Amino acid sequence: MxxxxxxxxxxxxxxxxxxxxxxxxxxxxxxEERGYPAQFVDALTQAGWMAALIPQEYGGSGLGLTEASVIxxxxxxxxxxxxxxxxxxxxxxxxxxxxxxxxKERYLPQIASGALRLQxxxxxxxxxxxxxxxxxxxxxxxxxxxVVNGQKVWISRVQHSDLMIxxxxxxxxxxxxxxxxxxxxxxxxxxxxxxxGLAVQPILNMVNHETNELxxxxxxxxxxxxxxxxxxxxxxxxxxxxxxxxxIAAECIGDGYWFIDKVTNYVNERVVFGRPIGQNQGVQFPxxxxxxxxxxxxxxxxxxxxxxxxxxxxxAQANMAKMLAADASWEAANACLQFHGGFGFxxxxxxxxxxxxxxxxxxxxxxxxxxxxxxAEHVLGLPRSY
Numbered sequence: 420m421x422x423x424x425x426x427x428x429x430x431x432x433x434x435x436x437x438x439x440x441x442x443x444x445x446x447x448x449x450x451e452e453r454g455y456p457a458q459f460v461d462a463l464t465q466a467g468w469m470a471a472l473i474p475q476e477y478g479g480s481g482l483g484l485t486e487a488s489v490i491x492x493x494x495x496x497x498x499x500x501x502x503x504x505x506x507x508x509x510x511x512x513x514x515x516x517x518x519x520x521x522x523k524e525r526y527l528p529q530i531a532s533g534a535l536r537l538q539x540x541x542x543x544x545x546x547x548x549x550x551x552x553x554x555x556x557x558x559x560x561x562x563x564x565x566v567v568n569g570q571k572v573w574i575s576r577v578q579h580s581d582l583m584i585x586x587x588x589x590x591x592x593x594x595x596x597x598x599x600x601x602x603x604x605x606x607x608x609x610x611x612x613x614x615x616g617l618a619v620q621p622i623l624n625m626v627n628h629e630t631n632e633l634x635x636x637x638x639x640x641x642x643x644x645x646x647x648x649x650x651x652x653x654x655x656x657x658x659x660x661x662x663x664x665x666x667i668a669a670e671c672i673g674d675g676y677w678f679i680d681k682v683t684n685y686v687n688e689r690v691v692f693g694r695p696i697g698q699n700q701g702v703q704f705p706x707x708x709x710x711x712x713x714x715x716x717x718x719x720x721x722x723x724x725x726x727x728x729x730x731x732x733x734x735a736q737a738n739m740a741k742m743l744a745a746d747a748s749w750e751a752a753n754a755c756l757q758f759h760g761g762f763g764f765x766x767x768x769x770x771x772x773x774x775x776x777x778x779x780x781x782x783x784x785x786x787x788x789x790x791x792x793x794x795a796e797h798v799l800g801l802p803r804s805y
Contacts, residue, residue: 438497464533477527488669495673506538538576671744678751716743
């Protein structure tokens with residue numbers, strides 16, 4: 420493993436120690452069975468790592484995004500996949516920032532302890548993708564209830580959550596002044612909703628990532644489950660995206676270091692034509708270049724974290740960190756697979772599993788091209804392209 424002077428070494432040591440209890444064979448078996456790493460997630464929760472961003476008054480650790488990102492990085496660097504549990508860390512941010520005192524008191528302590536799992540957020544729809552303002556799922560108030568109808572897709576960890584954050588239109592698009600208005604955020608109790616107006620259809624996919632299509636048919640949600648003001652949901656969602664993208668940047672950085680460690684060890688030991696293949700510059704340069712790019716992405720991650728923790732605008736930095744880290748991890752993944760040769764495709768080496776896992780972040784939670792469009796418009800001042 421590459422040893423550099425790293426921030427928050429105490430957190431790193433503790434998370435690494437926990438991860439050592441779950442060797443590669445554990446994650447390999449979970450992947451093969453398309454299962455869920457429940458034991459691993461439970462261990463992280465019991466150790467308090469999933470409650471890092473929850474204030475101490477609600478039973479959390481009260482840490483910043485910087486520390487939370489280190490936790491996510493170390494999970495992936497140890498060979499795990501934070502995608503199984505990262506929602507529990509950041510999805511509660513909408514509730515924390517915009518929920519009522521009663522809502523926070525009711526939910527946050529149980530989320531912190533792991534008694535309640537809030538791992539899902541339902542925003543994306545089949546016909547709108549990232550054009551969120553065009554969502555068609557509606558929530559119509561009828562007395563003390565909202566009645567929800569519509570459809571969502573690519574909604575992760577529903578089968579391992581008790582609660583879900585839902586974005587729905589409460590005012591038709593044609594009736595609002597700005598297209599970003601008229602959407603609202605709700606807490607959905609999945610234990611009560613599934614089978615009573617909410618149907619869940621799992622989507623089998625390339626990665627062992629539990630994701631689903633959701634169908635709402637007259638699902639009733641109590642009025643008290645509305646978060647914040649009606650019609651302000653889009654703004655509330657945007658607040659949480661910077662944390663999500665920065666944490667996923669950290670996960671990609673963890674993946675990148677895992678690939679670099681793995682391939683560096685391998686090419687030092689693999690002897691062909693009487694010499695280690697790592698002696699060849701054709702092998703050295705792609706690995707070294709990937710490492711340089713991971714280090715650069717790491718710096719952008721820390722800048723995004725520092726701004727977020729200081730309550731400063733960080734949209735550009737969060738987006739750039741996510742893109743740079745996803746690109747760097749994918750570059751490292753390709754080098755790792757290439758120089759393992761045929762062994763890279765063998766499940767027992769774990770390269771092909773991690774290769775699939777890190778590829779996801781070129782697409783989700785926002786694609787590379789969408790980030791470039793954001794930077795072009797909001798940073799460079801170029802005309803809006805869509």
